[in-house]
Amino acid sequence: MSKILVFGHQNPDTDAIASAIGFSYLAKQKFNLNTEAVSLGQSNEETKYALAFFNIELPRVIKSAASEGVDTVILTDHNEFQQSISDINELNIWGVVDHHRIANFTTANPLFFRSEPVGSSSSIVARMFKENQVEIPKEIAGILISAIISDTLLFKSPTTHKTDQTIAQSLAKIAKIDLKTYGLSLLKAGINLTSKSEKELINLDAKTFLLNEKSVRVAQVNTVDINEVLTRQEILEKAMKIENEQNGYSDFILMITDILNSNSEILVAGENNDKIEAAFDVKLKNNHAFLKGVVSRKKQIIPQLTI
Amino acid sequence: MSKILVFGHQNPDTDAIASAIGFSYLAKQKFNLNTEAVSLGQSNEETKYALAFFNIELPRVIKSAASEGVDTVILTDHNEFQQSISDINELNIWGVVDHHRIANFTTANPLFFRSEPVGSSSSIVARMFKENQVEIPKEIAGILISAIISDTLLFKSPTTHKTDQTIAQSLAKIAKIDLKTYGLSLLKAGINLTSKSEKELINLDAKTFLLNEKSVRVAQVNTVDINEVLTRQEILEKAMKIENEQNGYSDFILMITDILNSNSEILVAGENNDKIEAAFDVKLKNNHAFLKGVVSRKKQIIPQLTI
Numbered sequence: 001m002s003k004i005l006v007f008g009h010q011n012p013d014t015d016a017i018a019s020a021i022g023f024s025y026l027a028k029q030k031f032n033l034n035t036e037a038v039s040l041g042q043s044n045e046e047t048k049y050a051l052a053f054f055n056i057e058l059p060r061v062i063k064s065a066a067s068e069g070v071d072t073v074i075l076t077d078h079n080e081f082q083q084s085i086s087d088i089n090e091l092n093i094w095g096v097v098d099h100h101r102i103a104n105f106t107t108a109n110p111l112f113f114r115s116e117p118v119g120s121s122s123s124i125v126a127r128m129f130k131e132n133q134v135e136i137p138k139e140i141a142g143i144l145i146s147a148i149i150s151d152t153l154l155f156k157s158p159t160t161h162k163t164d165q166t167i168a169q170s171l172a173k174i175a176k177i178d179l180k181t182y183g184l185s186l187l188k189a190g191i192n193l194t195s196k197s198e199k200e201l202i203n204l205d206a207k208t209f210l211l212n213e214k215s216v217r218v219a220q221v222n223t224v225d226i227n228e229v230l231t232r233q234e235i236l237e238k239a240m241k242i243e244n245e246q247n248g249y250s251d252f253i254l255m256i257t258d259i260l261n262s263n264s265e266i267l268v269a270g271e272n273n274d275k276i277e278a279a280f281d282v283k284l285k286n287n288h289a290f291l292k293g294v295v296s297r298k299k300q301i302i303p304q305l306t307i
Numbered sequence: 308m309s310k311i312l313v314f315g316h317q318n319p320d321t322d323a324i325a326s327a328i329g330f331s332y333l334a335k336q337k338f339n340l341n342t343e344a345v346s347l348g349q350s351n352e353e354t355k356y357a358l359a360f361f362n363i364e365l366p367r368v369i370k371s372a373a374s375e376g377v378d379t380v381i382l383t384d385h386n387e388f389q390q391s392i393s394d395i396n397e398l399n400i401w402g403v404v405d406h407h408r409i410a411n412f413t414t415a416n417p418l419f420f421r422s423e424p425v426g427s428s429s430s431i432v433a434r435m436f437k438e439n440q441v442e443i444p445k446e447i448a449g450i451l452i453s454a455i456i457s458d459t460l461l462f463k464s465p466t467t468h469k470t471d472q473t474i475a476q477s478l479a480k481i482a483k484i485d486l487k488t489y490g491l492s493l494l495k496a497g498i499n500l501t502s503k504s505e506k507e508l509i510n511l512d513a514k515t516f517l518l519n520e521k522s523v524r525v526a527q528v529n530t531v532d533i534n535e536v537l538t539r540q541e542i543l544e545k546a547m548k549i550e551n552e553q554n555g556y557s558d559f560i561l562m563i564t565d566i567l568n569s570n571s572e573i574l575v576a577g578e579n580n581d582k583i584e585a586a587f588d589v590k591l592k593n594n595h596a597f598l599k600g601v602v603s604r605k606k607q608i609i610p611q612l613t614i
Contacts, residue, residue: 102420103413108613110407110605115420131438298417306415 001034004094005062005070007085008121009078010040011206014047014186017059018147019076019121022140023097026125027074029134033094035074038062040085044204046150046190053182054142054175065091077121079105079113082208082215097121097128100298104210119157119164122147126167141174149183150190153222153259159296187259191222198235202243202254207297211305214250214272217243220297222257226265229256230288233267237287240269251276257295264294266301279304308341311401312369312377314392315428316385317347318513321354321493324366325454326383326428329447330404333432334381336441340401342381345369347392351511353457353497360489361449361482372398384428386412386420389515389522404428404435407605411517426464426471429454433474448481456490457497460529460566466603494566498529505542509550509561514604518612521557521579524550527604529564533572536563537595540574544594547576558583564602571601573608586611 006024008016017039024037039059043051051058062068064087072092073085079098081088095112096105099121116124122144129136136144148168152160155168172179193201206219217240223229229236240252251270258264267288268276282289294300313331315323324346331344346366350358358365369375371394379399380392386403388395388411402419403412406428423431429451436443443451455475459467462475479486500508513526524547530536536543547559558577565571574595575583589596601607 100417101414102409102418105412106410107408108610110424111409111422112424113409113420113422115418117417117419303415 001032002072003068003070004033004035004072004074005065005068006035006037006074006076007040007059007062008076009083009207011203012039012041012043012047013077013205014044014050014143014150014190015120015122015147016040016077017043017047018050018143019097019125020074021056021059022122022125022144023074023076023128025137025140026129026132026134027095030132036060038068044190045192046186047146049189050143050146050150050186053186054139054146056139056143076125079103079115080209081105082210097124099124101302116161118161119155119159120148120151122151123161123164123167126171127163136171136174138175141171142177145171145175145177145179145182146186149179149186153262153295154180154183154187156259156262157295157299158293159299187222191224191259193221193223193229198232198239199242201229201232202236202239202252208247208249209302209305211302215248216270216305217247217249217252218255218297218301219252220255220257220264222259224258224260226256226258226263230265230267233286233288236267237269240267244270253301255294255297255301259295262293262295264291265289266291276305308339309379310375310377311340311342311379311381312372312375313342313344313381313383314347314366314369315383316390316514318510319346319348319350319354320384320512321351321357321450321457321497322427322429322454323347323384324350324354325357325450326404326432327381328363328366329429329432329451330381330383330435332444332447333436333439333441334402337439343367351497352499353493354453356496357450357453357457357493360493361446361453363446363450383432386410386422387516388412389517404431406431408609423468425468426462426466427455427458429458430468430471430474433478434470443478443481445482448478449484452478452482452484452486452489453493456486456493460569460602461487461490461494463566463569464602464606465600466606494529498531498566500528500530500536505539505546506549508536508539509543509546509559515554515556516609516612518609522555523577523612524554524556524559525562525604525608526560527562527564527571529566531565531567533563533565533570537572537574540593540595543574544576547574551577560608562601562604562608566602569600569602571598572596573598583612 020037024035027033075096098115254267256265327344331342334340382403405422561574563572
């Protein structure tokens, strides 16, 4: 049987990697598919910490399906084509497992598509193991729970669904970890910002959205000290403007998220500051503004910009 | 809690009605939603037969969500906006259960979306009862199994998935019917073509598709005698041309499907006969052609026209 590649979005976060690894394993057991979990970019520090902790190899980074001789793929943790593999338009999509809005996604044939408005794609993958009565190996439970912790900021994000907690608790038993202790270590592993250049920071967890026919880039960095990141504002803005020019983004929005207090500062560069102010009912001062209680790009940034 | 309307596509077939009734019931039990199953058009003869057989009331026909004072909906058996309720662009979509290609569908927020490439949306709904350990009442089992029979032409269509048969067998037990006896009666109830005008025939089960930016109408009628339908060709063609003019379709394709021998004759009216000939590798004679083994619009007509 031909190989099917399974991968999360570009600029993978822990959920993109974990959901691909988890669903690839499940699809082998349940649907008898010849799957391989791969990645569309380097794993970040948090993901590397989780993979190392549970003794899982880093997935291979691939550039296109064609260069792998593959014509069928499975997408996890995304569906929008501009966030996917470069040659997505030429491929068969066997299936999708996701927890984001659906947009810029189209197929010629019916397919497997599973999306739920829950905290992470890995929560859905974990539930599917249960539904299909497939046993979850310890290391798979470990990487899935890492993704749930990462996406929900240890259940503090408003994207958290009540089922995420119960699923995480059952995964914690299989993975043999203490949820809170491991969770805090994992989140801290992701906050090593000082070692990164401004260009790296704004690309660490960045996604492109088509909003009112404009291409808008929204990036997020987690921190325990917003002001520390803001000391680098000037160079960050320069880097954001270069990205806009090189990629045709109308706007670049950087969310600097305080994961301890669950707030974000947004720093913006682009053409539509007035619309951004209106969308969040704030006044930008020196191109940035504080958004109280905002930590979720998906739930608290993108829908507001869509209207 | 505000009411949520649940409905299948325009020109509802049995699966559109059954999946809405089934999922509406399940959503009440499982997600505690205040749902009502409704319909975007009159039920056809086959559906009426099934509803009467299992003693279920015909769902109300509605025109728009706004006129019902409702802002949130659930779609079953379709996702493409042009096949949905008139004001779909202004509504919140809570969820979708479907088994078709995904296209012309977009949301601002994450949602529940469940699609599988199986024979009918009602198969998926039936499986979800099981997954969520909700008991299926006799009449719901009856309408769900009717939809599976209808969509798979009693398991003869190439859209049939192996799980459709096992699900149908377990539903048959709950509904207390003999699958084959009831199935043939149901399919025959849908083939009362002589009593229908040509205009009614071409609208009985018709859907609009955006193919290469053109609006194409594809209708299907089931029969046990293709030639009997073709005796009405002249008036059928006139009616198809009027539909094209009034609705801006570039092409109208009528599938006349022989459900006993599993073949179709297509009768076409429009601008792109050459492309239709190329897509199916046939020569149209007097605007019609025989497609051996073709019975599924979804699997054997639309993908071929998409390339």
